Amino acid sequence: xxxxxxxxxxxxxxxxxxxxxxxxxxxxxxxxxxxxxxxxxxxxxxxxxxxxxxxxxxxxxxxxxxxxxxxxxxxxxxxxxxxxxxxxxxxxxxxxxxxxxxxxxxxxxxxxxxxxxxxxxxxxxxxxxxxxxxxxxxxxxxxxxxxxxxxxxxxxxxxxxxxxxxxxxxxxxxxxxxxxxxxxxxxxxxxxxxxxxxxxxxxxxxxxxxxxxxxxxxxxxxxxxxxxx
Amino acid sequence: xxxxxxxxxxxxxxxxxxxxxxxxxxxxxxxxxxxxxxxxxxxxxxxxxxxxxxxxxxxxxxxxxxxxxxxxxxxxxxxxxxxxxxxxxxxxxxxxxxxxxxxxxxxxxxxxxxxxxxxxxxxxxxxxxxxxxxxxxxxxxxxxxxxxxxxxxxxxxxxxxxxxxxxxxxxxxxxxxxxxxxxxxxxxxxxxxxxxxxxxxxxxxxxxxxxxxxxxxxxxxxxxxxxxxxxxxxxxxxxxxxxxxxxxxxxxxxxxxxxxxxxxxxxxxxxxxxxxxxxxxxxxxxxxxxxxxxxxxxxxxx
Numbered sequence: 001x002x003x004x005x006x007x008x009x010x011x012x013x014x015x016x017x018x019x020x021x022x023x024x025x026x027x028x029x030x031x032x033x034x035x036x037x038x039x040x041x042x043x044x045x046x047x048x049x050x051x052x053x054x055x056x057x058x059x060x061x062x063x064x065x066x067x068x069x070x071x072x073x074x075x076x077x078x079x080x081x082x083x084x085x086x087x088x089x090x091x092x093x094x095x096x097x098x099x100x101x102x103x104x105x106x107x108x109x110x111x112x113x114x115x116x117x118x119x120x121x122x123x124x125x126x127x128x129x130x131x132x133x134x135x136x137x138x139x140x141x142x143x144x145x146x147x148x149x150x151x152x153x154x155x156x157x158x159x160x161x162x163x164x165x166x167x168x169x170x171x172x173x174x175x176x177x178x179x180x181x182x183x184x185x186x187x188x189x190x191x192x193x194x195x196x197x198x199x200x201x202x203x204x205x206x207x208x209x210x211x212x213x214x215x216x217x218x219x220x221x222x223x224x225x226x227x228x229x
Numbered sequence: 230x231x232x233x234x235x236x237x238x239x240x241x242x243x244x245x246x247x248x249x250x251x252x253x254x255x256x257x258x259x260x261x262x263x264x265x266x267x268x269x270x271x272x273x274x275x276x277x278x279x280x281x282x283x284x285x286x287x288x289x290x291x292x293x294x295x296x297x298x299x300x301x302x303x304x305x306x307x308x309x310x311x312x313x314x315x316x317x318x319x320x321x322x323x324x325x326x327x328x329x330x331x332x333x334x335x336x337x338x339x340x341x342x343x344x345x346x347x348x349x350x351x352x353x354x355x356x357x358x359x360x361x362x363x364x365x366x367x368x369x370x371x372x373x374x375x376x377x378x379x380x381x382x383x384x385x386x387x388x389x390x391x392x393x394x395x396x397x398x399x400x401x402x403x404x405x406x407x408x409x410x411x412x413x414x415x416x417x418x419x420x421x422x423x424x425x426x427x428x429x430x431x432x433x434x435x436x437x438x439x440x441x442x443x444x445x446x447x448x449x450x451x452x453x454x455x456x457x458x459x460x461x462x463x464x465x466x467x468x469x470x471x472x473x474x475x476x477x478x479x480x481x482x483x484x485x486x487x488x489x490x491x492x493x494x495x496x497x498x499x500x501x502x503x504x505x506x507x508x509x510x511x512x513x514x515x516x517x518x519x520x521x522x523x524x525x526x527x528x529x530x531x
Contacts, residue, residue, distance in 0.1 A: 085307040085489065093491065095308050096262060096293055177293035180276075182260075195432045196271050198459055 003205035012204055013211075019180075020205075024212060027185040030098050031166040038159050042110045046117025046157075047143055051129075061118065067111035072104075072170030077102045080174055096177040101185070104171035109161035116160060120153025121146060155224045159217060161226035166213055186212075261496045262291045264303040265313040266380060267430035269479070270294035272450035272523055274516055275508060278504075281512055286499055296430065298378030304328055304482070311497040315448075315479040316380035329482035330494075333501040336513050337478040340377040340384060342469035343435070344444040352444075358472040363392040369423040374433045376414065376426030384477065385446040385492030386415045394418070422442070439465055450479055450523045457519035478527065481505075490491035504528075 014021055032223035049060060066070040081087050083103075094100045124146055132142040147154065176183030178192060186209045193202035266506065269275065270292060279290050293309060294300075297316045304312040305328045312321060312329070315337075322327045342361050350368040352361040365372055366389075375382040390396055399414040417424055427437055438445035439455075442464065449470075456463040481504055483497035503509050505528035514526045520531040 085491075090307075091491070096291065177291070179291040179293050181289070182291050195267065195430055196454075196459070200460065 002203065005207065008200050009207040011205035013208060020208070022181070023184050023186055023189050023205075024208065026098065026183070027166060027187070027209075028212070028216075030101050030172075030185065031162060034102045034165050035109065035162045037102070038106045038109045038113050038161055041106075042113030042161075043117050043154060043157075045110075047121065047146075049114070050118045051143075061115070064111050064115050064118075068115060068196065070108065070111070072108060072168050073174065074106050075104050076171045076174030079107065079171075081154060083175070090197040095175065096179060096183060098176065100175035101172050101183065104175045105165040105168065108168065108171060109164050112161045112164060113157045116157030117150075117154055120150040120157065123153065123193050124149045152224060155220065159220050159224075162216065162220075163213060166216075167209065177216045179227055245423075259287050259496070261290055261311060261493055261500055262290050262293065262309040263313055263500070264293045264295065264300040264309040265314065265430065266297050266300055267294045268379075268381065268448050268451045269313060269315070271430075271432050272454055273518065274450070274524060277516055278509070278512060281508075282500065282503055285508070286400040286503055288496055288500055288503075290500065293470070295379045297380035297383070297459060298373075302493045303492065304484050307484060307492060309484065310492040310494070310499060311483045313479065313481045314380060315477050316383050317478055317480065319383065320480045320482060323482060327488055328485055330485050331501075332480040332482050333505050333528045335479050335481050335501075335528050337476055338448055338450050338512075338524050339470065340381065340475040340477050341447060341449050341467045342444065343438065343447055343452060343465045344468045345442040346464065346466050348468055350444065353468045356471050357471055358388055358469055358474050359391045362388050363394065364396050365444050366417050366419070366424075369419060371423050371425065371441055373434055373438040373441065373443050373445045374424065374426045375431065376415070376416075376428045377430065379430070381431060381446065381448055382476070384475075388446075388474065389417055390415060392417070417457075433461070435465070439463055444468075453518050453521050453523060456504050457521065481487070 049057065049064075061107075079100065080095070082089055083092065083100055084090055085093075085095070094103070128149055129146060132145045137145065166192060167187060169185075169191050172178070172183070172185045172188045173191060175183065176188065178184050178188040186205055189206045190202045190209070193199070193205065231420075265275070275290075275292055277383050279292070283289055294302065295303070297314045297319065300312055300314050301316070301319055301323055303309045304323065305326075311324070313335075319411045320329070320332055324332060333444075340358075340375065342358065344350070344352065350361075350365045350370045352364050355364070357360045374385060395489045396415045397418060397420070399416065399420075414426070416426060420426060425437075425443070427434060429437075431447060432455070434445055435447055435451060435455050445465075449467075452463075456465075483494055483501060486492050486494040504513075510526035510528050513524050514522070516523055
């Protein structure tokens with residue numbers, strides 16, 4: 001079955017089937033957007049937690065770590081309850097749109113980005129921070145110094161987050177609805193093919209997903225650089 | 230950062246921005262949200278019909294496929310503009326409760342009882358579906374049920390009840406709209422022994438039955454798609470068919486704008502009217518898979 005799928009996958013890719021290409025683009029678009037938004041929110045949040053001490057800090061970190069194990073179906077249901085017509089923001093008509101998937105995915109990876117960022121920053125020698133402040137750096141400049149030192153770990157957070165969302169199906173299915181031509185992603189398409197009994201096609205799509213993910217990660221790694229020059 | 234790395238980073242960021250911005254402008258006015266059943270989607274009918282619809286009317290349909298119960302629920306909740314399902318009693322309730330305006334009788338196909346070729350329960354040749362079910366129960370041979378509150382499941386339960394066998398009611402309590410209610414599942418004795426309720430769609434249920442070489446209750450459309458329409462085929466065969474009790478009618482119902490003012494009622498009406506028009510009915514009747522007709526058009530044509 002695996003050899004069949006490999007050959008099917010090569011045919012699919014080679015033919016540049018319009019529908020397949022559009023499905024891949026939808027996946028990339030949605031997952032890229034959610035990763036960027038979660039990064040913009042999660043990294044500063046991680047910085048805030050790492051730099052400040054306050055009562056309950058350990059509890060917050062523990063809760064964040066726990067949220068890493070949130071099932072996608074749970075997040076899907078949670079967001080669904082808000083954006084369905086009967087929900088609080090139902091009049092926005094967000095259910096079964098790409099935006100809805102982005103919202104769900106962003107929630108999914110915020111804990112990942114935050115915890116990874118906190119871990120990356122914690123590894124930086126405290127003297128960097130103190131030295132920068134002694135030399136007259138503003139809080140923002142000091143954060144930039146730490147960001148530069150911790151960039152390997154922080155970009156690793158983005159890579160992990162992207163990997164999490166490009167491969168998830170629970171949120172995409174519940175909030176997107178797998179509507180052909182609108183909210184069909186690589187993973188929901190795979191789920192549909194499995195549902196239809198077209199296992200070969202499902203595996204073929206899976207192989208394409210891995211290849212695309214590999215390519216994206218190669219890109220990320222070239223940007224990431226090495227920890228020490 | 231080295232110069233090349235800088236340029237690379239900028240290029241990557243630009244690519245991402247382009248990806249995000251691309252495809253933003255989908256003209257939303259002619260898009261109709263429709264909920265339908267997984268078996269309708271699996272049959273491939275919509276893949277043929279909807280491009281024709283778009284050609285004739287400019288309407289683009291967003292198809293969200295779930296089990297019949299969930300599809301109707303989406304209609305009640307106003308998450309879609311129109312529903313396309315096959316559970317007449319539930320559809321009529323939908324309209325009686327005011328959630329739908331009118332039921333357009335579009336087409337029908339029929340249900341069949343599938344089983345292994347060697348037919349341990351000995352139902353082959355029995356045209357009366359209820360009698361076949363009785364024999365399966367008496368033989369205690371494995372039977373796989375969808376168990377998912379779908380139209381197919383609803384029909385299956387109705388047939389079991391007619392057998393006169395001892396039926397067990399399994400009530401699941403749910404909260405809906407602030408009220409506590411119950412969904413009743415009926416099944417013959419033997420749940421877990423020979424009667425398996427797997428809570429999944431038609432495709433997965435057929436796959437499961439095929440794997441176990443068990444009996445199951447399916448719509449002919451999904452059966453044909455699985456037996457003749459894909460590599461691998463099926464070993465299961467149709468053992469009982471043709472009983473008038475097994476007819477499976479499909480209805481299209483626009484969601485009532487009086488209850489959900491935001492729905493695209495005019496589009497939904499146009500969609501329904503196109504389906505029951507001469508052209509729509511002809512397309513439905515001509516849709517064949519491996520030389521076999523899947524659906525029979527139902528609209529009375531003038």
